[in-house]
Amino acid sequence: MLVVFFDIDGTLLSTGGAGGTAMRLAFRNQFGVAEPANVPFSGRTDRAIGASFFAAHGIEDCEEHWQRFREAYLCELERQLPRHEGSVLPGIPELIAELASDTDVAVGLLTGNMEHGAWRKLEYYGLRDRFAFGGFGDVHHHREEVAEVAMDTARQHLGRSIERAVVIGDTPLDVACARAVGADVIAVATGIHDWEELEASRPDLLLEDLSDWKRVCDFLRS
Template identity: 55%
Template sequence: MLTLLFDIDGTLINTGGAGGAALIEAFREDFGIDNPAKVPFSGRTDRGIGTNLFAQHEIDDSPDNWQRLCDGYLARLPVHLPKRGGRVLDGVLRLLERLESQESVAIGLLTGNLRDGARIKLSYFGLFEHFAFGGYGDKHRDRNGVAGEAVAAARQHADGSFDSQRVWVIGDTPLDISCARMINAKVLAVATGMHPAGELADSHPDVLLEDLSDTDVVINALS
């Protein structure tokens, strides 16, 4: 079984910043912070972003506050998605359909998004049905923890046919590459997010592509 673990933002879709806008609006309105601090989003987990925001504003990083931020974010995300002109990235739908037509390929997610945030984003863009399992950013402050969760989910999904030597992570940030190394996976890095190919090359992915538009090239690489 070939296992493919896809990142979401900057790899499958570009939401035009809808996720960040929904999160910041939730923080502003539900926590009364007029000017939330700028914290890095790219490659981070939602749990980690929450911790950073709380720390910047000296808010207790408690389960209750985290739940309040999640609830506020998930309520606003469907409102922001249609406003932002996001899109499915080039070649993604064609690639997923081709992969699905192949035997012995398991397609999952390895994302810093909340599980429900991933579902809302991918459903909005008509991609959610393609992913049977995943690792998510609800609990892990660090992407390496998400990678471990994704592998455990892949193993369970494969029901005995999981092959730890045939796991790929497909992502758009240096953090996707480093978390893949933590699970001994290969990496296809794609320069459709915030990081240009030259910068991704510094992290030594196994394969580096400008985008996923050439389905044959991608499928030949992932084997």
């Protein structure tokens, strides 16, 4: 069985900034911070982003504070999604439809998004029914840990061994987490990282986007 794990933001879709706006507003409203620090988001787990906000503002990183932030973010995400102009990225509908037609291929998620937020983004952009399992960023600070969870979840969901895994993502951290679990990786320059940055992370295949989805399928079946 071939399992293809997709990142969400910058790979499957763009929310037009809805997620980042929701994060900052949720933190501001819950913890009374007028101007939340400009912490890095790209490729990181939501749990790690939360920890960075807490550290930047001298707030204890505890379960109570994380859950407050998490719930506020999910509520704010609902408000922000329709206020931003996002889209499914090029080639995604065709690629996923092609993979779904192959009984020897399964698709899953490997994302830093917290699980409920991940499913909500996919639902909003019409991709929810294409995915049934994955690894998410609610608990772990590092994408490598999320990748391990994604692999375990895939095995449990499919009830069979994984002969090959491929991660598709738009950041060097996607490449690194794929390597940590022995997966091949396709990097796409559809996020904030340019070609040179992604090339330096040494993916197996590097593309400007996924519009040439037939080439992606050829790589996956090679």
